[in-house]
Amino acid sequence: KNEVEQSPQNLTAQEGEFITINCSYSVGISALHWLQQHPGGGIVSLFMLSSGKKKHGRLIATINIQEKHSSLHITASHPRDSAVYICAVDFGNEKLTFGTGTRLTIIP
Amino acid sequence: GAVVSQHPSWVICKSGTSVKIECRSLDFQATTMFWYRQFPKQSLMLMATSNEGSKATYEQGVEKDKFLINHASLTLSTLTVTSAHPEDSSFYICSARGEWGRVAYNEQFFGPGTRLTVL
Numbered sequence: 001k002n003e004v005e006q007s008p009q010n011l012t013a014q015e016g017e018f019i020t021i022n023c024s025y026s027v028g029i030s031a032l033h034w035l036q037q038h039p040g041g042g043i044v045s046l047f048m049l050s051s052g053k054k055k056h057g058r059l060i061a062t063i064n065i066q067e068k069h070s071s072l073h074i075t076a077s078h079p080r081d082s083a084v085y086i087c088a089v090d091f092g093n094e095k096l097t098f099g100t101g102t103r104l105t106i107i108p
Numbered sequence: 109g110a111v112v113s114q115h116p117s118w119v120i121c122k123s124g125t126s127v128k129i130e131c132r133s134l135d136f137q138a139t140t141m142f143w144y145r146q147f148p149k150q151s152l153m154l155m156a157t158s159n160e161g162s163k164a165t166y167e168q169g170v171e172k173d174k175f176l177i178n179h180a181s182l183t184l185s186t187l188t189v190t191s192a193h194p195e196d197s198s199f200y201i202c203s204a205r206g207e208w209g210r211v212a213y214n215e216q217f218f219g220p221g222t223r224l225t226v227l
Contacts, residue, residue: 033216041146041199043218086151094205095142096216098151 002026002091006099014107019074021102023087026068033096034061034072035086043086046072077106110136112204114219121192122227129187129222131202137182138204142216143175146199158185182206192226199223 003026013019023032034046047054047061049070054061058077063070074081087099111134121127131141140159144152156177158164164177174196176188185204189196200223203216 035218040220041201041223042220043152043201043203045215045217048215088152094140095154095157096152098153100151 002089002097004087004089004097004099006087006102008102009100010103010105012105012107013077015078017077017106019077019081019104019106021072021085021087021104023070023072023089023099024068025070025089025091027091028065028068029089030092031090032063032070033088033090034070035088037084037086037101039083046085074104079106079108082106110134110204110206110217112138112202112217112219114200114202114222116222117220118223118225120225120227123193124191126188126190127192127224129189129200129202129224131185131187131204131219133183133204133206133217136204136206138185138206139182140205141179141185142203142205143177143185143187144201144203146201146221152201155187189224192224194226197224197226 005024007022031050033048036044058075060073082105084101084103086101088096113132115130143155146152155170156164156166158177158179160179160182166172179185201221202219205216
């Protein structure tokens with residue numbers, strides 16, 4: 001069964017802290033997406049990766065294909081990073097299976 | 109990155125009426141568009157996959173006669189909620205996937221969503 005698990009469900013941190021959000025999946029994939037959803041609901045695609053590591057500004061995404069695991073890191077976190085972060089996986093059928101999301105709150 | 113728009117951003121309607129939601133890819137051609145719905149504090153659920161010029165493929169449990177999807181061009185897909193009822197109130201999000209320049213084929217770009225409230 002194609003499953004995606006995220007942890008933690010909720011994360012509260014102080015401004016400036018290094019943040020890590022984890023995503024595990026059950027079987028081989030063709031691509032993994034990290035998405036950001038703000039309180040208004042709009043979704044922004046942060047990364048799509050199938051191997052290795054990608055970096056954009058203060059955001060870093062890594063994926064370990066052998067361990068079926070991906071992490072999203074935020075360096076020097078800021079209150080504006082507060083959002084729900086969602087891991088979504090393409091198991092090869094071109095549809096996305098979504099994790100339950102991680103609600104991140106950064107306190108000034 | 110590529111931009112996807114949705115219209116309207118929110119809509120309130122009376123029970124029994126039909127509501128049309130538009131999803132447009134603004135700067136690329138979307139060969140495939142996806143429609144999702146999201147209930148409060150829950151994750152996105154795929155409703156249907158729409159390919160330009162062909163009938164949409166609906167996920168199990170989604171009524172195709174209730175949620176009509178039309179993908180008439182490479183930049184526009186519409187979702188019509190027919191005879192809407194309060195239980196249809198939800199956040200509807202589309203995404204588009206295509207191939208254009210720097211846009212990777214497998215990457216999906218999401219619209220801002222449409223919040224539907226049925227009274």
